[in-house]
Amino acid sequence: MAGLDHSHLPPPEVRDPAVERYNARLGLVLFAVYLAAYGAYVFINAFRPAVMDQVVFSGINLAVASGLALIVGAVVLAVVYAVLCRLPKGAGA
């Protein structure tokens, strides 16, 4: 358990403004995609709840399908973000 010595903070990380800008922009694009999906879900629930009753596949209604899709979609977008993000030059993997 040598890795459990947590007495001191690690050294400051290598900064790379270009990489930070790229990662921030990528994050905002993916955030906008998810916000649109989440916003549509919330507004349909609030103002057209009857639509949520419609069966979309195999006896599953839109409420359950869209709810599960939002959860799975968040995980997928998170993985996409992790894959596409860049590391600063000189930083360890």
Add this chain to the structure above:
Amino acid sequence: MIYEPSSIAVAIFALFVAVTLGLSFYLGRRARTSAGYYAAGGGIPWFVNGIAFAGDYLSAASFLGICGMIAFYGYDGFLYSIGYLAGWVVALFVIAEPLKRLGRYTFADALDNQFRSRAIKLVAAISALAVSVFYLIPQMVGAGVLIKPLLGIPHWVGVLLVGTVVILIVATAGMTSTTYVQFLKGSLLLIFSAGLTVLILQRGFKADPSPEASAPQTVTTTPDGKRLVNGKPQGHGEGQADLRPVGHVSKLPGGISETGPLDPIEFVSTLRESEVVLWTSKRTTDESGNTVTTFSPRPTSGADVLRPGNSPTFAGLQKESLPAKLNFLSLMLALFCGTASLPHILIRYYTVKDSAAARKSTVVGIAAIGGFYVLTLYMGLGAMTGGMMDVSNSNMAAPLLARSFGELPFAIISAVAFTTILGTVSGLIVAASGAVVHDVMTGFLKLDMNDHAKVRVGRIAAILVGLVAIVLGIVFERMNVNFLVGWAFSVAASANLPALVMLLFWKRTTKQGIVSSVLVGMLSSLAWILLSGDTFKDVYGLSADASPVPFSQPGLVTIPLSFLVLVTVSLLTRPKSPA
């Protein structure tokens, strides 16, 4: 009988507590600096931190509250699952990496990074303390609610037990032990919830059309405090009676009596074509001063169970009520914005070595938390139809679901739920202790403390916050757990998120803008909550119609207000450019 003190449950509880404390004492010998105490020295591996995120986040409200709400009302509880998870998207895509780069111990560090302002440190610390305390109360209340029926001990003893164990965890090794307790708890919660879901799918559904299964029940409380169930004294002896466990399917599609094992899609589609017996409760007072609560069956189509608007909280969605719809929008906005503003979540970004590790640990956290929230749908619906629910207490739906599979699963799931509370309370106390010592004492008051003193004062602060939490957990015994968690999310989203986001993305942000935004967001959301219809009804015992605010959830008004204040004050106080 729904509850019987069980020796297996006591033994497993004791084992979990012993392992947790043993881990804390072991790690306590290894972290003696303030960097170690408040931020685990930035040395937590990203995968461990990711599961610890899940451990921090999946609190009593998520495990007990959401499962209970789905079990009692169906889809409406799942709306909370979706809102709670969506908040992590804000954390990952907007907040995580810059927050890690700008701070060291608390989120006040990030807010204050370019201004070096004592006022920012102070308001950020006050906000962190307010949110942490609001979040602590429901955890402590949940601990008492859980332990009281399981171990047969009074509510206050349960709260005291949790408080004492948590104080020991936090005071021994701070963030390091808290993180590994969270990792342990997050892993156990995911593994056993997945196991429970497999058992639910294997069992499928059985129809019980018998009238006995749907017979109404009453609980009478006499003026001298005695409780009668169905007219007999409550108890397990001769001449006594206790509430009958409920929760069953009354009709299955095609008139079959049982389905056998189902896959996850078949489980939901079969339920949609079935009829389930839900329960309503009504409280009246008779001429003798007895309070009578009557629980009546409400046969409900599966299609109704699986659509929004079936619970009292969201009933307005099925009606043309604009305030109810605005209330729903406001809640979903607060859940979306609140996660990335919770102090005990934000400090976890300082326990890893760099922003790449912060990003990766958030991805692991989202996968773990998302997976758990999918399982809440099955655990909730499994409890709704598993025949073991306590009609008077929705918070016990998940542990009682486990009891329908045997005493051992019940004892394990109950102990996991208890560890869930331990973990979340530990994280909250570390966040509050960090705010007191790092932000107020050294940041605002500028007290000169060496590293050893910072750790010692942090431990004292943790003990004091823990004692406050114990007292509040006892005082607020009868408060609704989800209600209080909603407060914490709304206050966090209104006070902290606008300042964090604008600091990161708007170069004209000034320190006066940040201070005003945090104060206005915190005070306006608190004022709105205290004046809301829900508070009038549930806290003051007044009519909800007397409330001066049109809907109960503040976020829709107070989050934009906080942004607006920040922009206006920043523009009014921007430094004059040199001529």
